[in-house]
Amino acid sequence: MTPQGRYNIKYVLLICAVSALGGLLFGYDTAVISGAIGPIKSYFGLDAAGVGWAVSNVAIGCIVGAFAAGAIAGRLGRKKALVLAALLFTVSALGSALVDSFSWFIVYRLIGGVAVGLASAVSPMYMSEVSPKDMRGRAIGMQTFAIVFGQVAIFTINYLIAKGASEAWLVDMGWRVMLGSEVIPCLLFCLVVMFIPESPRWNVIKGNDAAALTTLRKIYNGPYPEKVLKEIKDSLKQRQLEQQQKRKIDYRNDKAFWFIAFVGCMIAVLQQTTGVNVMMYFAPVVLEQATGNNEAALFMTIWIGVVQLIGTSIGAFLMDRVGRVPLLRIGAIGSTVGLLVTSYFLYHAAGLAGAEAVRNGYFILSGMLLFMLFFAFSWAVGAWVVVSEIFPNRMRSEGMSLAIAAMWVSNFCIGLGFPLMNDNAFLLEHFNGAFPMWLFAGCCVLSYFFVTRFLPETKGVTLEQMEETMLSKTRLEAKEVPAAMVRANG
Template sequence: MSHQRKHNTGYILRICGIAALGGILFGYDTAVISGAIESLKTYFNLSPAETGWAVSNVVVGCVVGAFAAGPLAGRFGRKKALMLAALLFTISAIGSSLAPTFTWFVIYRIIGGLAVGIAATVSPMYMSEVSPKDMRGRALSMQQFAIVFGQILIFYVNFKIASIASEAWLIDMGWRWMFASGVIPCILFCILVFIIPESPRWNVMVGRDDQALAMLTRVSNAQHAQSVLQEIKDSVHQDQQNHKQRLNYGDVRVRFILFVGCMIAMLQQVTGVNVMMYYAPVVLKTVTENAQEALFQTIWIGVLQLVGSVIGAMLMDRMGRIPLMRWGTLGSIVGLLITSYALYTQATGYFALFGMLFFMVFYALSWGVGAWVLVSEIFPNRMRSQGMSIAVGFMWLANFVVSQSFPMINDHPYLFSTFHGAFPMWIFAFCCLFSYWFIGRFIPETKGVSLEKMEDVVMAKRYRQQLPKAKPASVEHSKF
């Protein structure tokens, strides 16, 4: 019977896959610097602080883009916000590759950061709003797949460019080709984003119920679509009635949900993953034969992150968010300690790489996938666009602190001569330990919870309350 029909999984995954192209460009744009940083440092004669700025300047744009994404997605829709991100990505890729001075390079990278900030906020927002609740973890995991795939792609491109060129050519022109290669996925995103439908929740918010119903019907069936549409309309009506409360950040419920969302976003960034992505060749060059080998080993860091992401996606809707996050955090700590031991003892060969790979698998299956899922679903409808915008903005602020400070800490004469690069890894391991405690204390289990009921679940965690289990009939009522 029609009401028994399962969701149109293929259609859901297709439109989420197109939205996730923003994640591919996210990964591509942020990780391209890993292969270019040594050449940039020589070409522009950069100091350690300027080297950090060459990497972290993109995050300035990310912060601005993330904070702007909420208002943009709320006023113009999720689809148009993604179109803007695609355009900015293209401008950045072309401009960075042609930059005549370090100042112009920074300007175009900041433009790319604007695109990353918008895409990193709106892509998972869109996917959470078009996915049924029993598929939400799988669909949102596509964001992490896309990010990792983009990183692996540029790691491979960087390696191939480096493998066919002399060191002098790399310094003079090679890094330009690394940035220019991003034009191809940018154009693909620009074309495909036009064919996805608008989010049904945004359509209801602006009074386009017929368009929302058409999209929901295609996702499942007419009877279920009417049920979900009514639930969304009731939620939106309640939000409109509580408009003043939505903007009142002094309200305890709003404050707590924002606190949890922002902490999830920031903790994802202080685990050490940025160093693995941005500075992996810099870290590995101390324990490898040459820069080319370091670039080659960096590819495997991306591959193992993809493996971890696949595992996380398979387990997220089965095992639940919290158990997966906690086990993954413990594995991340072990990986960081292995890496730090290899660096501290200056063990050559693949020992340091093994530690980094171990870290990447456990990070990817937990924080890599889980943080995006949680940030996308933990905010109730009345504050999702604003909440995600603020949380992702704080994510990029944390990213900036890590990426700007790492070369300054790592290259500090005393710290490097004493610990040989291990000191930052110990800092990240401590941050992971704190994250483990935070997960258990403040983050609720959101597996199988509809977006319309998320607020009660989050607040129950604050007061350490147990919500009554839903009756089977109520579960059947809402699949979103």
């Protein structure tokens, strides 16, 4: 029987598509603020620090949600965890759209951040557990596609809401409609997620083999459901043995762990410091500042999302063919060029008005699109792939937790810090908004040299070989690690 004949492809893709709606809400929720932040600033009378806090506070909720995801999905199950994320998204959308207090606005956005963190962990977890190994890459790739699709959708919706609207209406009601529009996909997710089965792996963990086998028989054909059930049970026994062994490791003296964690955290941080979040959160602000036209700025932002969607699809296709390191290095160079083009036209936007300013705005957009194309097919996909695979089994959970936490912390710092730089009177007077782009371009250059120096190629490397591969760029040797484990075990 061919690999495709062993399982029901349509059924697997269907339940993974439902789970991927969590990713769509992830993208929708994180990007909706881009079109609403201008009116929100006016409505609440925010200064630059307030704008940064309004945008970046979501990252704090993301950290909480991501760290809590494992415990919640373990206790309630993957399906109920996804339902909980959908409910939190709904509460956040309704609450933030109806408030009259900035403090409560922050509270509801934090709740949305928790939902983002929860969905970003549980959706791919569910998909990896219901997908046959031959389909796992394709299925989990739906998550990344759904995130970007959600961003494109809200960029378009924000533009349609603002099109032809008066400034007064946008300040009074428009931003509420933008934020509240998320309720529609939230309710859709709540409805359809009820019809997907619980993860067979979770059912086995809870001792419910009969329910697990029922789901596996919908996924697999012939004798394979029983075979897969046995493999799940055997892998859980092996995992318990590994966890018992892991508790005895002294991480304080494990040089290999700290080196690989350093590489993982830096890759996560560098992904954020390229400036991608400025494109996602503040592109309308930057473009409106340059063009003086809010409607044109929101229309231009749609194309940033479209190019990101195209670039992400290209990256998913190339990552296992070209390799991680070449794509990350090419992406760093291209992103640098895109940011320099953006900064050039921002720097020369001073004094422009009317049609001339809008025309220059499209030149600024061209730099943003060039940046987004190179970033999307390289760091947008590659950073997540690298962080998920460079940690060997014995240090996987601890290492990935550190790297993902570093990613969200840097996301928070950039979201908070960019408005302070962008609204700084001295920087505006001397650089006209170009200074942050130069700073991000410098980080892209740094990312090129970091990858070249510290990251070996991990394409095709098994997890069992990963530790030795990662240490190949240092003077450490993999054999030092078992020695440290022996010492820790007494």
